[in-house]
Amino acid sequence: MNEKFKNIPVEEDTHIILSSPMKWGDLDVVYQIWSWEGIKAESIIFLNDDVKDIDDETLKADVNDSPIVKDKGKLTMSRGEEFTFVNFNFIAS
Numbered sequence: 001m002n003e004k005f006k007n008i009p010v011e012e013d014t015h016i017i018l019s020s021p022m023k024w025g026d027l028d029v030v031y032q033i034w035s036w037e038g039i040k041a042e043s044i045i046f047l048n049d050d051v052k053d054i055d056d057e058t059l060k061a062d063v064n065d066s067p068i069v070k071d072k073g074k075l076t077m078s079r080g081e082e083f084t085f086v087n088f089n090f091i092a093s
């Protein structure tokens with residue numbers, strides 16, 4: 001995986017099913033599929049420095065418009081110390 005993304009935090013009770021570097025336009029990102037407490041979901045993880053000038057609503061709308069998002073409008077987002085997570089396609093088991 002790209003060295004820039006080697007320190008992506010993972011909560012103790014989260015199981016990462018897939019973690020793959022990819023491009024989001026010109027940006028390097030990581031695409032993840034994960035499960036947590038009976039919920040399976042997906043994330044696009046951005047470097048904060050790459051999206052610092054993009055407001056939350058614009059970034060969420062950009063991800064929401066992607067064909068990988070199945071349930072349009074059902075996104076969550078969080079900005080941590082180093083990474084920004086946009087989460088989508090939530091499925092409760």
